[in-house]
Every structure is written in C-alpha cells, then in structure tokens.
Amino acid sequence: MFPEIVDTRPLRRAVDDGLNWVVRHWGDGFEAAARPLLILLNAIEGLLVATPWWLIIAILVGGAWLATRNWRLPAIVLVAMLFLGIMSLWRDAMTTMALMISATLTAIVLAIPVGVWMSRSLKVRQIFTPVLDLMQTLPSFVYLIPTVMIFGPGKIPALIATIVYAAPPLVRLTDLGLRSVDPAVMEASRAFGTSARQRLFGVQIPLALPTILAGINQTTMMALAMVVIASMIGAGGLGYQVLQGIGRLEVSRGLFAGLGIVVLAIVFDRITQAFGKQLQSRIGLQEAR
Amino acid sequence: MSDMTPNPDLAIRMSGVTKIFGPDPQGALALLRSGRSKSEVQSETNHVVGLDDVSLDIARGQIFVVMGLSGSGKSTLIRHVNRLIDPTAGEIVVEGTDVLKMSLPELRGFRRNTVAMVFQKFGLLPHRSVIDNVAYGLEVKGVPKAERLEKAAGWIETVGLAGYEQSRPRQLSGGQQQRVGLARALALDTDIILMDEAFSALxxxxxxxxxxxLIELQKSLGKTILFITHDFDEALKIADRIAVLKDGAVQQVGKPQDIVLKPANEHIEEFVREVNKARAIQVRTIMERGEFDPCDQSVPDTARCEDVLPLFAENQWVGVVNDSGRQIGRITAKQVIKALARYSASTMN
Incomplete structure (x- = not known):
C-alpha cells in the first residue's frame, strides 16, 4: 500500500465543515440567487403542459419541415411524438422537455459569452479549458450532493447539475467556431476600419454560427442524458419513470420511459442538426474549395 | 529628420521602415543596426527580418507597383501603409499624417476614409450578398442604408457586375469575386487604394x-494606387513607377522603362531577361526627332513599341505626336527592331 506521507484528515474535515458552514450561512442567499432559474423552468413547463398536444406536435413537425423542406424528417417527428402520447408518457415528456429547454437556454446565456472571451485571449483559454474538462469528467454525483445540501432536493439542483454537465461543449464549440473564421476575411474586415465589436457581431458570430449551433445541439443531447440522474433529486419527468421502473422491477415502465427519452433526443437532435446544415449551406461554408 | 517635411505631392512616404518578426524585435534590430547581415541576425536570434530600411515616396495620382518574388516582403510592406502591421522602426506618413502616431479610433477613421484595400484572397464576407459586400465599408462608416445601397449599386455597375447584386460571393467566379473586392474598395471613395496581389489568383x-x-479607372478617378505583384509583366503594364523588392530591401525604384533599360543589379536583370521588352520601351526614347512629312498613321509619344508594331505591316514609318497632337518625329520598323535587339543582346552578355 502507498505509505501515508501526510495526514489528510484535517483537509477532509475542513472541506466538510466548510460546506456545512456555507449551507448554514449562505444557503438562503444561494436559493434566492437560483430563483430566476426555477421561475424559468416552471414557466416553460407550465407553457408546455398548457399547450394542447396537437399544437406541440404541429410546431415540432413544422420546425422539422422548415429545417429540411423534405417530408422525411417531419414524418419521423410525427411518429415519435405520437409514440409519447400513445404510451401515456406525454405529461412526463413535457416535464423532461422543460428541463432540457431551460438548461439549454441557461447554458446558451452563460456559455456563449465565455466562449467569446476564450476565443480572444490565450490566457483565458488556458484557465477555462481545465475547468471545462473538470465539469465534463467529474462524476455528476460529486457536485450533485453539495448542490442538494445547499438547495434541498428539488428542481433547482437538478437544473444546475444539468447545466454544469451540458454547457461545456457549447463553450468549446463557440470558442473553436470564432477562432476558425477565415483569417483573410477577418483581415479584410479590419482593413475597413471595423471596431472589435463590429467584427464580432458582423463577421465572427455569423460565420461561426454553424459551429455554435452544433454546440447547442450537443448541449441539448447532454441535457437529455442527465434526466435520469436529475430525477433522482426531484426533477420528475421521464427520468423518474425510468427510476420507478427500476425500483419496482417493472421492466416495461423503465423500457418505455427510456425509449421516450430516446425519442425526444432524436427529435431535437435531428431538427437542430438540420437547421445547422441549412445555415451552413446558406453561408456557403459547405462547399470546400 | 529634416527630409520628413511633408510634401504635398506625396500620398505615401515611408522612410527607414524596418520590420522584424519574433519575440524580441528591438534586440534583433539593435544587432541589425550594429552591422550584422540579415542572415546572421536570422540565424543568431531566430528572428525574421521582413523589411529592411525601406524608404519609398509615392506621388499622388499614380499607380505605384511594388514588385518582388514571394518572401520578398511585399505583402508585409503594403500592410504597413494602413497599419495592419506595425513596423519595428521607421516612419510612415500618409496624406501628411503620421500613421504610427494615430490612436486606435484615429486609425479606424483613417482606414474608413483614407485607404481602402483589395486582397489576393478577396476577403469577401461569404454570408452577405454582393451588394451588401460592396456596401460593407460604408456600413462600417455608418452611412444610412438607402444611401449606401445606392452607391454600392453604382460601383457594381462600374465594375461590370450589374445583375449579380443579390448573388452570394461563392456563386461567382474568381474574376467576378475580385471585381466585388475592387468595388468594395472603390465604394469607400478613398484617395488611396492598396492592392495586395489583387489579380494574382485570376x-x-x-x-x-x-x-x-484598373488603368482606366485610375485615369478617370485619379486615385493613388499602391499595387503589389510578383509578375513583372503586370508591373510593366500598369505601373507609373515600380519599386523592386528583394529580401525585404528595395533594389531599384523607377519608371518601368528605366528598370528594363538600366537594371540596377543582377537580380533585376534576371527579371528583365524574361520580360516582353516591346511593352516596356516607349516610342519617344528611340524615335527620330524633327520635321517629317505627315504620315498616314501616328501614335502618341507615350506609346510603347508593342503599340506601333502592328502599324508597320502597312506603313514604312509611323509619325509620333505629342499631347497637343503636333507631330514631333517619326519611327521606323528598323529602329524598333534595333532597339529590341540591342536591349535583348545587352542583357544576354
């Protein structure tokens, strides 16, 4: 066995005591700070539940048609959504969709500015890259437990855990997209006397948009991958059905709810990807010269 | 420096411009100043000397061509004029203003109002239509939409792309794309246009x-054009003056025929050997001056040998007239052939 060189018990105790201290003194503050997240999540869920099922199907099918101008993807989306309804998973699917959408929206608001910042400074990139690596590789339970201690079980820690897990690819792809804009175009823009702002919004972001959209696609997929874990701490939705199915050894319940998550993933993946492709061909990056 | 008094006829004046690439350019510059050669500096310090003490005077309203092979520093040189690259040492005065003393906002204003640029790789915005690309500089300047689109449409017409306003750059051929690049620069209505190997990709x-x-546009608009090329024939065709650049240093500056007829060194002679001399030699340098009978055909005294050659098919000799149209001399086929043969022979030895 590896010899004990230093006694790490004080360190462990300090971490535990520190967390307890934070929970006792700052718990309310954190909860207040996270309230907007809860409001966002509840608003989206309320909207999705209040909207009639046929309208939601119509919107998604319409989106699929706009993205591809082809009947295939809309047909797949229609079948997928009907499956959710027929298997009486509709209500849970809406809860899961609300979690995914609010996590994705929050991730967009946080990740894109960070990506922009990283793309402009090597130092910032050097600081953020290991943080992103940590966010993606640290087992989610490790940060789930402190968040539950601070916020109590419920939707907020579930949402925060989902965001932590799902945001890094969007940060990375925003950074990459902005940095890989053709230097010749950037130089031309500079030669015409543009300010840094004009270059960012007029040249870099429009040209990086397909890459950023790929990041958003990744974020939605990773948010869906977190729903089962999120449901363990009170997120509800399809993940909770899976959890119950496992707990009660009801294979059918777990299987169909699990397929429901897959179905949602397919619908959102294909629609966002198709929009990305459309955008790419509109910008003209697709034809490699 | 006393010779930096602003000269109103000069559009661009560069003096002693040196550019060294690397982490410590000032240290490498000190070495270079202490008398080391460029290759010594490069091997000792791992710094690259891009430009070495370049001084150029570019008069207003002419096409000034900087000619050099790849790696000669010509693209670095042109980027100093609008400070896309900052020099390590030297002075750059454009239209009477010291470019290096400009603050960032002043520099932006200078790029918007005084110098426009055309690029070898076009640098068009792929997500915008042709007309929005041409209007880009005006948009950056804050010109209202209706006005800038009207101006842009006019320039698109001038460069011969009418009908393509709503196309995307990728739908156009290389030549058409560069016309868009040219229109975009012209639309800014600056006095100076920088062209970095603008036609090399065509x-x-x-x-x-x-x-x-380009020659026609320059005649009608009277702009100062600084044109970079690696093609000596192109330089001879469009230039009022040529500077030959090699390894970051200016080898010779002069009128096209001066460079063809009196190459300053071995390097330039190599270029001249390959060149079409009929294009470079002006008629007036080899004609017979004096009173002759009026001829059936005549050419202006600025004409080049290649312009008169076809006339000899029908005529023994051709008259040469000055600006006001008066005949000041004549030229015979023999004289032209002699001139071409002599300059070829002299460079062969």
Missing amino acids: DPLIRSGMQDQ
Missing part, C-alpha cells in the same frame, strides 16, 4: 482584362 485572360479596367 486566370491570365481575366487578369489582363482586370488590368485594363
């Missing part, structure tokens, strides 16, 4: 057409 036939168009 097919020979299209390139020749663009050169003709």
